[in-house]
Each structure stands twice: as structure tokens, then as C-alpha cells.
Amino acid sequence: MSLTRSPITELTTETAPLLLLDEWLAQYFDGGLHAVGVTADVRFPKCNRAYNQSPPAHQPFFDQGADTFSEIRTLMLPRAESPLEVEGGKLVSSFVLFNFWISAKKPGKGQSAAEADFIANRLKAIITNPDTRYPLAERGVTHLTPHLPQILPDADYAKRLIACGATLFYPVNFGETTVSAPWELSVGYLLEAPLIAGDYILGNYQWGASTVLIAARVICWPPQVSDVVLGLEVDGVLTGHTITIPIGPVNVETIVNQVLNVAVAPNQPVRWKVLSAPEPENSAWHLSLTLQVQPQ
Numbered sequence: 001m002s003l004t005r006s007p008i009t010e011l012t013t014e015t016a017p018l019l020l021l022d023e024w025l026a027q028y029f030d031g032g033l034h035a036v037g038v039t040a041d042v043r044f045p046k047c048n049r050a051y052n053q054s055p056p057a058h059q060p061f062f063d064q065g066a067d068t069f070s071e072i073r074t075l076m077l078p079r080a081e082s083p084l085e086v087e088g089g090k091l092v093s094s095f096v097l098f099n100f101w102i103s104a105k106k107p108g109k110g111q112s113a114a115e116a117d118f119i120a121n122r123l124k125a126i127i128t129n130p131d132t133r134y135p136l137a138e139r140g141v142t143h144l145t146p147h148l149p150q151i152l153p154d155a156d157y158a159k160r161l162i163a164c165g166a167t168l169f170y171p172v173n174f175g176e177t178t179v180s181a182p183w184e185l186s187v188g189y190l191l192e193a194p195l196i197a198g199d200y201i202l203g204n205y206q207w208g209a210s211t212v213l214i215a216a217r218v219i220c221w222p223p224q225v226s227d228v229v230l231g232l233e234v235d236g237v238l239t240g241h242t243i244t245i246p247i248g249p250v251n252v253e254t255i256v257n258q259v260l261n262v263a264v265a266p267n268q269p270v271r272w273k274v275l276s277a278p279e280p281e282n283s284a285w286h287l288s289l290t291l292q293v294q295p296q
Contacts, residue, residue: 001027001135008140008170013094014076017168018051020139021074021098025049028126029072029119037131044122045115047072069106069115072123075099079165093188094168102149102160112158120149120160127164130192130285137192138202143167143286189272189289194280195228201272201289210296213262213270219255220287222248225278230289232260235268242275245284263296 005023008016028034031046048071077097100123104116126132127146136144145165152159169188189203218230222245232241241260248254264270270291277283 001132003135003139005139007138008168010170013168013170016139017076017096017098017141017166018074020136020141022049022051024136025072025074025123028122028132036125037129042122045070045119047119049073051075069112070102070104070119072119073101073103075101096166096168098144098164098166100162100164102162103154103157104159105157116158116160117149120162123162124149127162130194134193137190140168140170141166142169142190142192143288187291187293189291191287192285194283194285195223195230195274195277195287196280196283197274197277199274201230201274201287203289204269204271205291206267206269207264207293208266210266211264212294212296213260213264214292214294215260216243216258216292217255217290218243218245218258218287219253219290220245220284221251222246222254223278223284224250224282226276226282228277228284229275231273231275232262233271233273234262234264238273238275243272243289 003020003023005020006012006016008020025047026049028044029047029049030044032044033041034044035041046068048068050071051074075098077099079095079097102116102119102123104112104119106112106115124146127144133144136142143166147163150161150163152161169190187203187205189201191199191201195201213232222228224247227247228245230243230245232239232243239262241258241262243256243258245254245256272289
């Protein structure tokens with residue numbers, strides 16, 4: 001599955017995440033069969049969707065024609081920002097908390113609670129699985145970390161809450177500018193899915209002035225069978241500078257630092273490519289790469 005809505009930008013940090021999540025949820029909670037990662041197709045209930053804080057939008061939910069008994073309402077709460085200010089622009093990573101409020105009202109004894117639990121379990125599954133959440137990561141909603149569903153008391157509905165930490169990531173290209181003082185910035189690349197040889201890490205930057213790529217830091221869950229090697233590409237050409245991610249414990253973060261000192265001419269795109277990696281099930285994944293940049 002893929003998403004059609006635009007990625008997050010500096011001007012849409014409050015609206016775009018909720019619209020992206022709404023489109024993503026609509027692809028699953030439609031009453032059909034869908035795969036969760038590489039599993040066989042499983043049934044998903046049909047749910048109404050809403051966002052921001054408000055009472056449930058449809059009362060009652062039960063609609064004999066549409067077979068809807070429930071609502072998923074998404075609320076976004078800001079936690080912190082990490083801005084990097086430079087002449088001509090900025091790069092911001094926003095750390096937020098998504099609250100997924102599930103309300104169900106289904107005829108029959110115990111059916112509302114069963115429906116709410118069913119939805120909560122399916123929702124947690126697609127949030128947790130790196131394959132199903134990958135379309136969100138492509139558009140800037142990354143590092144989703146859900147908590148276990150909570151049961152909430154309510155006189156009218158069976159209610160469940162899934163709280164989920166996340167990072168909103170939106171790269172900014174910096175245009176040509178007159179720099180009055182030395183500046184330094186960090187730009188980010190990421191890929192939540194397993195690293196596959198020949199693929200690129202999400203992120204593509206260029207600057208209007210001559211720059212120097214000082215160093216890079218990789219944080220990821222490491223490969224198992226053999227090392228993963230990333231290659232630096234400038235203006236479509238591999239530079240020969242690489243980062244090797246060694247074998248490590250399963251699903252335990254590892255950090256690799258690499259000194260670069262690579263000069264980049266104005267308006268040359270800078271990317272990272274996976275040069276070699278084991279099979280996807282044994283490869284590194286959940287990767288973020290931070291590149292330190294200075295003017296030449």
C-alpha cells in the first residue's frame with residue numbers, strides 16, 4: 001500500500017500528520033482482508049475515522065447498511081522540538097504523542113467490548129509492523145512506538161486508548177544565501193524497513209553554496225549474518241566513502257560514527273546507497289543517519 005497525500009512540510013506540521021494517518025487507517029479499517037507485513041491476509045473491521053478532540057462523531061455507530069460499530073479518533077500532542085537554525089532555513093524533528101481513541105457500540109451482550117479489543121489489537125499490529133508503517137515513514141511520520149491498549153471507563157461506549165510516541169521528520173533544502181558567520185547543520189536520512197542492496201536511504205539534500213560533509217552517525221538495529229555497507233553518493237556518483245554497520249544483537253540499537261571530510265559543490269545532491277547487505281530478514285533496519293555539514 002502507498003499514500004497519496006503530500007509529505008509533512010514546515011507549514012503543515014499540525015494538519016499533515018493527521019491527514020496521513022487518516023488515509024493510512026482508511027486502507028486497513030474498511031471491513032476487508034489485509035496482510036500485516038508478510039503474514040496471510042486477516043480481517044479488519046470497518047470503522048469510522050475522525051481526528052482532534054471531540055465526542056464520537058456518529059451516535060450510534062451501528063449502521064445496518066454499512067456494518068460500522070466503531071470509531072477511531074486520532075489526537076496529536078506535541079512533546080518537544082529539535083530545531084536546527086541556519087541562514088536561509090531550518091530543519092526540525094518534532095517529537096509527538098499520538099492518542100488513538102477507539103469507541104465501539106455493537107448490539108449484543110459483550111459485543112461492544114469485543115469489537116473495541118479487536119480494533120485495538122489490529123491497530124497495534126499495523127503500528128508495530130515495519131512493513132505496514134513504511135508508507136507513513138516515507139512521508140515523515142516515523143519511529144512509531146505504541147503502548148499496550150488501555151481500557152477506559154465510559155457509560156455509552158466500550159473505549160480503548162493506544163498511546164503512541166512518534167517523530168515527525170521533514171527535511172528542508174537550503175537555497176543559496178550570503179552567510180555572514182560560520183554555520184553548521186545536521187541533516188537526517190532514514191529507513192525503517194530492512195536495508196536491501198541497491199536501495200537508497202530516504203533523504204536527498206543539496207545546498208546553494210559549497211559545503212563540506214564533516215562526519216556521519218548511523219543509529220540502527222544491526223544485521224545478523226553479514227555486515228551492511230552504505231556508500232556516499234554525490235551528484236549521482238559514488239565517492240568511495242562508506243559506512244560499515246557490523247553484525248550485532250537482534251533488535252538492539254547500535255551506533256556507528258564515520259569521519260568524512262568530503263567537499264560538495266553547489267547544487268549537487270547528496271544521497272546514501274546500500275552497497276551490500278544480507279537477505280532482508282537478516283539485514284539492518286530501523287535506521288537513521290545524521291550527516292554533519294559545514295560551509296567550505
